[in-house]
Amino acid sequence: MSLNEVKSKKIDGRLFAQEYLDKVLKPRCETFVDIYKKLPKLSTILVGESPASESYLKLKDKFFAKLCVESEVFRLPEETTEEELLAFIDKQNHDNQIDGILVQVPLPSHINEDTISESIAPSKDVEGLSPGNVHAWAKALPNLVPATALGVLALLKFYKIPIEGKHAVIVGRSMIVGKPVTHLLLKENATVTVCHSRSKPLEEYTKQADILIAAVGRPHLIKKGMIKDGAIVVDVGINFENGKMLGDVDYDDLSETASYISPVPGGSGPATVCMLVSNLLLAFELKHAKKSEEKLNCLRDYYANYDTIGETGFCIE
Ligand code: NAD
Numbered sequence: 583m584s585l586n587e588v589k590s591k592k593i594d595g596r597l598f599a600q601e602y603l604d605k606v607l608k609p610r611c612e613t614f615v616d617i618y619k620k621l622p623k624l625s626t627i628l629v630g631e632s633p634a635s636e637s638y639l640k641l642k643d644k645f646f647a648k649l650c651v652e653s654e655v656f657r658l659p660e661e662t663t664e665e666e667l668l669a670f671i672d673k674q675n676h677d678n679q680i681d682g683i684l685v686q687v688p689l690p691s692h693i694n695e696d697t698i699s700e701s702i703a704p705s706k707d708v709e710g711l712s713p714g715n716v717h718a719w720a721k722a723l724p725n726l727v728p729a730t731a732l733g734v735l736a737l738l739k740f741y742k743i744p745i746e747g748k749h750a751v752i753v754g755r756s757m758i759v760g761k762p763v764t765h766l767l768l769k770e771n772a773t774v775t776v777c778h779s780r781s782k783p784l785e786e787y788t789k790q791a792d793i794l795i796a797a798v799g800r801p802h803l804i805k806k807g808m809i810k811d812g813a814i815v816v817d818v819g820i821n822f823e824n825g826k827m828l829g830d831v832d833y834d835d836l837s838e839t840a841s842y843i844s845p846v847p848g849g850s851g852p853a854t855v856c857m858l859v860s861n862l863l864l865a866f867e868l869k870h871a872k873k874s875e876e877k878l879n880c881l882r883d884y885y886a887n888y889d890t891i892g893e894t895g896f897c898i899e
Pocket of ligand 1: 634687730753754755756757758759760777778779780781784797798799800803817818819820821850851854855
């Protein structure tokens with residue numbers, strides 16, 4: 583059956599997360615307990631308040647609890663200076679009990695996000711945004727890759743959606759989503775177009791997409807008439823309007839036209855959390871690998887694992 587004949591199948595991030603938890607993460611955690619007698623610990627730093635970050639934290643904590651992976655959240659006030667935040671991160675870089683550090687974005691405007699991501703020790707950089715990690719994913723070398731981008735790819739593979747030779751249009755060019763998704767899809771041999779706030783008219787680009795990834799942060803920016811029939815749509819956006827969580831895509835508007843479409847909530851968010859845990863486990867393994875050959879094996883296993891999502895039993899038939 584061609585994709586066009588299956589109208590508007592939901593890309594279910596919660597289903598993916600449950601499967602990934604049971605079949606990949608739990609067994610890996612059990613092995614860690616056997617070998618290292620402990621599980622990794624993640625430190626999450628939140629500066630000021632952001633509804634999107636709060637919803638992500640809630641989801642993350644629920645998920646981490648299921649795996650017994652330790653996660654501590656540090657809430658710093660909005661007026662924290664860049665120097666104070668850098669000193670805080672430096673302490674955690676040297677804390678042997680902490681295996682991964684995640685600084686939630688957006689940060690208050692007086693703090694430079696690049697300066698902060700560059701200050702995180704590359705070995706603890708579970709968001710894959712420190713310079714060495716960016717260099718690696720830009721060159722398609724195995725290393726820590728931003729979790730949201732990996733989550734998008736994992737969802738496509740889970741639903742066995744062909745990527746090679748397809749035209750992927752990504753709306754949003756941020757370092758945390760748009761750019762890493764671009765590199766991951768290029769690695770999968772898609773042809774990629776990246777749109778941003780100056781891409782006008784946006785629908786001229788989105789209508790060309792076989793696979794459309796929306797990572798903007800504008801509620802229901804992508805509407806009826808903006809995609810072609812049978813397109814695959816992954817909505818990364820998390821927006822709040824009157825207390826309601828909305829994606830960048832108008833799901834109801836597009837669900838007649840798209841062949842596959844992810845909802846918000848329940849789409850990309852749970853997949854991101856899965857990949858964050860996966861990155862934390864990788865950081866922990868790399869820390870314990872003594873020889874460079876062992877490190878290389880960890881990276882190979884990690885990539886083999888997520889590369890084969892679509893080929894193993896771990897996918898939707
Ligand atoms: P960002 O603000 O850093 O980047 C937004 C991008 O959208 C920019 O590249 C900008 O040029 C582009 N843009 C803005 N207005 C546009 C328009 N009208 N047309 C086309 N492009 C436009 O945001 P980000 O950190 O990449 O996050 C994007 C969204 O994804 C947010 O809603 C965020 O909350 C969400 N997010 C979700 C997850 C998840 O797990 N699902 C993870 C991270 C971020």
